[in-house]
Amino acid sequence: MYRLIMPESNVSYDEGLKMQKKAYELVAAGEYDGVIFILEHKPVFTVGTNGGFENLLVTDRELKNKDIDVVKVNRGGNITFHGPGQIVVYPILNLNKFYKDVHWYVGSLENVVIDTLSQYNISGYKKSKFRGVWVNENKISAVGVHLKKWISTHGLSLNVNVDKTYFEMINPCGITEFGIISIVDYQDNIKISDVKHKLIGSFEKIFKINLIKDEVAESWWIK
Incomplete structure (x- = not known):
């Protein structure tokens, strides 16, 4: 059974970590085959296992004035931003039921994004040197897993x-040599809720699973 959790309000990064931890424990115990969170975060910079503090270009005072958290995390990759207007997907999956291959898994996540973008007539692609999904030499999606x-x-x-x-x-x-773009740079009048639903369909298609929306209160996952 694969559960889908879609919080209605923006989630702090700390809350997101708690949700992932709880889901991990449930999947590890065999209660679920997987739990997939689709959400938006409050503004935060996260720094991965490959470093990233050297790529933070503002002072602690500026971060405080703009109410932006900075969090060191155990995912792969460098520094990135999460915040409103950006969909974040946390798949807590037992890869023993798929393929025990990290390259296959990361590539599949990238394929989910590429398939979603194609529904907006946007041609996303992968770069051999960098993770994530790109459009016209600009990054539209980041991928980092543990x-x-x-x-x-x-x-x-x-x-x-x-x-x-x-x-x-x-x-x-x-x-530093590439830019950042969004779907709205290519399509007008985009509703983020519509993109989330298309992304769900792409996730089910690429991973060949059926996601069942869990109506359990968001607060239950954060505890």
């Missing part, structure tokens, strides 16, 4: 109508 006992945490982000001034405060993923 695996423990072949159960996944963290996941992907997709820019829909995100405020790109946040990305000017960092070198996203440590990359």
Whole structure:
């Protein structure tokens, strides 16, 4: 059974970590085959296992004035931004039921984004040197994962109508030669709720699973 959790309100990064931890425990115990969170975060910069503090371009005072958290996390990759207008997907999956191959898993997450973008007539693609999904040499989606006992945490982000001034405060993923874009740069009148539903369909298609929406209160997952 694969559960889908879609919080209605924006979630702090700390709350998101608690939700993932609880889901991991349930999947590890065999109560679910997987739990997939689709949400938006309150503004936060996250720094992965490959570093990233050197790519933070603003002071602690500026971060405090703009109410932006900075969190060190155990996912792969460098520094990135999460916030309103950007969909974040956390698939907590038991890869023993798929393939025990991290490259297959990351590639499948990228394929979910590429399939979603195609429904808006946007041609997303992969770069051999960098993770994530790209459109016209600009990054539209970041991917960073962590695996423990072949159960996944963290996941992907997709820019829909995100405020790109946040990305000017960092070198996203440590990359300086490419820009950041959103779906709204190519399509007008985009509703983020519609993108979420298309993304759900793409996830089911790529991973060949059926997601059942869980009506359990958001607060239950955060405890």
